[in-house]
Amino acid sequence: MTKNISYQPKTFLSKYIDRFYIFEKSENEYFKLPVVLPGTGLELLYYLDKTLSVNGNSLPKAHTVCPREIFSFDKIKNISFISVRFKSGAFRHFTSTPFTELNNKYVSIIYLWKNKGEKLLARLQNTTKTEAIIDELELFLVEIFNEYHDKKNDKWDAIIDELYYNFENNSIHKLAENSRLSLRQFERGFKSQFGITAKGFQKITRFQNVIKQILLDKNPNYLHTILDNGYFDQSHFIKEFRSLTKKTPMKYFNQENFDSHFYHVSINNKPVINNN
Template identity: 30%
Template structure:
């Protein structure tokens, strides 16, 4: 398995957290069905390998498009390969994709949207170029050219949401919406409307995901040895509240989650 992360060029860096690539040769079983957790970011994924399955709660599945945007997630999804894995992707900051399309982000939440639907012929041309690229460096350059061609001018509202995202992240998801609205000089109602359209989640939902991700990162870093301490590190006042939110987020309790192997979630956490 080859997983690499690249820092985007300066014009993109305010909106694109990273560009990443994943390549796995061999049988699908090498990379089995994997659970992917919400992290508050939106992904643009181009497959130059075989498509992936996305499973439902009844163990059925659909094939994902060859290339797509995955909108914000409120709960986990499970995916698995059908053959050779080869993909290059852009992981946007929570507010980032709004700079590349005029579609309100809440319209993409929970959905897998074919890139051709969002970006038309530009995406089709990019997909063809990626399929013909000789190496990873070429693929990353093609992705950057595509994004640079879509980049729109920033607006004051974008700056306000970017500031709010930074404040939520810096405070581990533990900051009141009313305080954020006051800091960006908006009414609470106006702030929530703008945040939802730009991020695809309410500020409250994004804060909850931030707290749960903090718990995972704390556990992965070996910073805690007890569930109670893990809850406190994630910003919860009691263990029961943390377990309830985590189960909504991951589909299982923290103990069940950390007892399993999650190759792709481990790769993506913190990228």
């Protein structure tokens, strides 16, 4: 049995958070969750029961996941968690911990927010209803946003949004020019804000957009999709896919991955049930 339901933030946080979602799955036999491919966002997970593990190492009760490289969770029989999916680059408004310390790591909320993180964890563990847990998380995130948000960094939100939503029509030189920065200033500032080069982010954005379209459409005939997203041809896509995943598209795009993945349809004001 699998449950995957999304909720939109109720506050101004919808500018920074794509969704809250509940994921539950249980089987009689051990199973693997979908492989996590490189992406542009960050998620904050809170486990309702047992925690997941990676390479035999148990993860904290509540932690971030910021995948810039492919990884897999270990096999399990039951899993139940709530995740906060932040938009690209948005998490820097909620912590002083830079993305260089978050990328490809599993960082506990106690490390991020010290005593406030401990108190949040205690409140979550004393709350039983999942929707009440989501409300508690949102209230906390509003509080720490007001503590950590620095308006002088807001200009970079527009820059990363432009690169994310119009990656196929933008060059790094063009974005630097529009931002009234030299190329060197732009590249240094981008990496300081987001912990990744602008070119690296653009590469992962295109890859993520293509994978999401193909999986949600359940369409193994993806040539038009990759061409529409700026790949020169199929060999270009295969080369980039292999460089980011160490796999080939032929090996990855199978029925199992079409049926089970962590990509979601766009959300509106109502809860959205993901039927993969």
